[in-house]
Amino acid sequence: MPQPSDEILARLMGLHPKIIDLTLDRVHRLLAALDHPETRLPPVIHVAGTNGKGSTQAMIRAGLEASGKTVHAYTSPHLARFHERIRLAGTLISEPALSALLDDCDAANGGQPITFFEITTVAAFLAFARTPADFTLLEVGLGGRLDATNVIAKPALTIITPVSIDHQQYLGETLPEIAGEKAGILKRAVPCVVGPQQPDGLAVIEEKAARLGVPLFVHGQHWHAFEDRGRLIYQDETGLLDLPLPNLPGPHQIENAGAAIAALRVLGFDDLACEAAVTKADWPARMQRLRQGPLAQSAPGVELWLDGGHNPAGGEAVAATLSRMVQRPTHLICGMLNTKDIAGYLRPLAAQAQSLTAVSIPNEVNTLPSTATAEAARKAGFAQVTEAGSVTQALDQIAQQDPQARVLICGSLYLAGQVLRENG
Structure with missing residues (x-):
């Protein structure tokens, strides 16, 4: 009888004295011990930012799935059960699969120090590598540059949602410092969709993108999203979309929807995918x-x-x-x-x-x-x-x-x- 996942998760909590200890060394060590599952993932869409990561990711997933694509998704923290963090080809991971994965990671780690988030992120990568899908959606846990998710050498796309002051004890006291940590997910020549930013935060993202040859798609420059007479209007250089308002409530979801639509369009998806992103997304505990x-x-x-x-x-x-x-x-x-x-x-x-x-x-x-x-x-x-x-x-x-x-x-x-x- 396999050990319940709750018991394994409780044991993994004890592998490191800190909940958060930002470095990628331990993640790289464990991934190597597991024969690098992070190199075998379906195309990755990597999402960082202070607010709106989860909603934006949920909308992208809705658009991809409406286009007939299967999607892995990794989010954190969970709300009711840990299983919510790992969605395999559209379905939350099962209890037997989660227990087996955690056991595999625990055995490969051999009792060495590693944080809870690091070892469970590696478990998600292992699950995604073992299960076929068309895309992988990865939500950054904290920051970006040293987050455990930031080990994908060549994602298909990165996204930075609005950056604001939060987690200063880990990411820096100023907005430019925090934006610099979020911009750590940028990869050479990989396009990045950028949500609404304060000017000093955007400047840091743009400077890092220029150094890496990253094509940017920036809110207010390359794409616009706003409400007009009870509709969501989205516009970029390829044209205008007149869509229903997002089914996730709140005016801030207009901008999250804009980032999701921009991402889908960069990836080559059609207007039907964009409409599904807006109307079919589901994301608990957001109004x-x-x-x-x-x-x-x-x-x-x-x-x-x-x-x-x-x-x-x-x-x-x-x-x-x-x-x-x-x-x-x-x-x-x-x-x-x-x-x-x-x-x-x-x-x-x-x-x-x-x-x-x-x-x-x-x-x-x-x-x-x-x-x-x-x-x-x-x-x-x-x-x-x-x-x-x-x-x-x-x-x-x-x-x-x-x-x-x-x-x-x-x-x-x-x-x-x-x-x-x-x-x-």
Whole structure:
């Protein structure tokens, strides 16, 4: 009887004292021990950036699959189950396949130090090398230059979504420094689609691209995407597309859709693929409406939403989304990690919500205590701030006061994962 993947994953967590230790040495060592699966992947589309990586990747996958292509996809972190990180030819990896892969990687590693993300990324490469597909979508975990995914010598395409300040302890204090780390995924002569950037970040990306002879397709220069009269208008040098709005909610998804369409067009896909990217993508915990499950049923009159954004740009995106929704009393249930810019995340949201109920994230070592989240919310300008022992308790409190409220659970992908697990 094979060991359950949860038990193997728990064992792999103990192979390195740090969760994050940015270097590629250990990844290269283990890939060599496994006969270099990274050289046998279907054509790779490599996605870096601070915000929008997952949504952009989901849209590209929807476009490719609508064109009859089979697609491997690697994303992180997972929400409810680790298996979400590895999608094999369109299907989440099975439990037996995951256990076997992890065992193979653990045996090849021979107990040597390696981080959890590094060894599980190698496991994904091994899975992708063993299973035929037409494309491989790789989402960077952190940064780009020293991320464990950055071992593909010649991807088909790279993408850099909007870069903003996050993870300064690993990537640098300034936007140009962080953009430089993201630009580390650029490869000589491999085209790169660039999403909307701040000027000083874009300058770093352009300079690195010029050194490597990288053809750039930059938002605002080579392609444009905007909303006009309830439609998504996309334009580049090959022509204009008039498409439905993205089915992923929020004005920020217009730009993510633009990057996905630009990628599909660079790869030679037609207008039908571009339309499918916009209309068929699915990406949980990005302004996701929760209509089913115990949590939704416990407050049947409440309009319940879930979002995993957790940095200032994420806060701005959520605030912009709320501002464009049909007016309804809006209340936030918020839990965050202590490694994040709490004030920067909460400040844009204060004008969009009547209250914030702070919670701690259960079973999470780095959770910000609810008292600290509540204090930050008061400083950010929220008029009404309370605390609750759990998301369920917070939802009950809000529903009793306002049975027809709009409630958004937000602040962390880890909190979003807990909610999705508990909500079935």
